[in-house]
Amino acid sequence: xxxxxxxxxxxxKLLYAIVRGLSLTRISPNILTFTGLVINIIAGVLFGYASxxxxxRLFFYAGLVILAAGIFDMVDGRVARATHQVTTFGAFxxxxxxxxxxxxLFFGLLVFYARANHFFYVVLVGIVMTTSVxxxxxxxxxxxxxxxxxxxxxxxxxRIVLVLIGALFNRMAPVLWVIAVxxxxxxxxxMWHTYQQMKPLTEQELKTQAATAGSLPKEQxxxxxxxxxx
Numbered sequence: 001x002x003x004x005x006x007x008x009x010x011x012x013k014l015l016y017a018i019v020r021g022l023s024l025t026r027i028s029p030n031i032l033t034f035t036g037l038v039i040n041i042i043a044g045v046l047f048g049y050a051s052x053x054x055x056x057r058l059f060f061y062a063g064l065v066i067l068a069a070g071i072f073d074m075v076d077g078r079v080a081r082a083t084h085q086v087t088t089f090g091a092f093x094x095x096x097x098x099x100x101x102x103x104x105l106f107f108g109l110l111v112f113y114a115r116a117n118h119f120f121y122v123v124l125v126g127i128v129m130t131t132s133v134x135x136x137x138x139x140x141x142x143x144x145x146x147x148x149x150x151x152x153x154x155x156x157x158x159r160i161v162l163v164l165i166g167a168l169f170n171r172m173a174p175v176l177w178v179i180a181v182x183x184x185x186x187x188x189x190x191m192w193h194t195y196q197q198m199k200p201l202t203e204q205e206l207k208t209q210a211a212t213a214g215s216l217p218k219e220q221x222x223x224x225x226x227x228x229x230x
Contacts, residue, residue: 018071019078029080029090033097036072039065040101044108047167051115056170062108063167069101070160095136098156102132105163109172124176131183132159138187142194151193152186154179 022032043065050058076094080086106129113121135154142149159179166175 015074015078019075019082022075022079023082026083027079029076029083029085030093032072032076032079033090033094036069036076037097037101037104039069039072041104043069043167044104044106047105047108048111048115050112055112059167059170059172063164066105066160066164066167070164073098073101073160095140099133099136102156102159103129106132109176121173121176124180128176128180128183131180131187132156134187135159135183135190138190138194142190146194146197149190149194149197152189154182154186159183 043062046058046062046065050062080090106125110122110125110129113125135152136156139149139152162175162179163172166172
């Protein structure tokens with residue numbers, strides 16, 4: 001077995017032990033989810049307070065805090081399944097709290113760059129925050145219309161790993177660029193995928209509307225406003 005396989009197996013055993021211990025307490029998975037949010041808010045505060053010589057150190061601490069929050073993010077669903085507490089509301093609550101966790105981290109970075117008078121990166125963080133929310137929104141909206149929309153490279157786990165790397169290695173600026181570009185590509189990919197999936201239905205809807213309009217008496221057919229058509 002390679003060292004990577006052994007490491008992965010060890011991490012799996014550790015995660016199993018954590019899930020088993022939490023399951024024995026009969027704790028609500030929703031509490032674990034909310035705890036992850038609180039921890040991410042702490043990371044956001046560390047980002048916001050970072051400045052001057054202490055910036056690399058506070059960013060590193062924030063990275064460790066994000067890592068701790070990730071543990072709660074990994075175990076809440078597993079604990080729910082282990083204790084038979086899986087609910088539709090729990091899935092909804094987890095999704096909403098994940099969005100707040102993301103915003104807490106990026107808002108901390110927004111404060112950091114604003115305090116440092118880096119206007120360009122304030123705008124960049126705003127773009128990253130927006131595209132990150134849109135990645136989740138496009139999937140949620142698409143899946144209300146089509147069976148599944150899991151396409152795209154940059155979902156939340158990849159995004160959190162990138163922020164973690166940027167914090168631990170003090171390389172947040174290039175990480176923000178990567179997230180901004182890949183999140184935008186993911187949104188466009190999901191829009192295109194949804195369009196392709198709905199194209200036959202859209203064509204059928206247009207044909208039905210045209211047929212319905214054609215069957216109406218002439219005086220009841222919709223009329224174009226000459227001013228608008230001109």
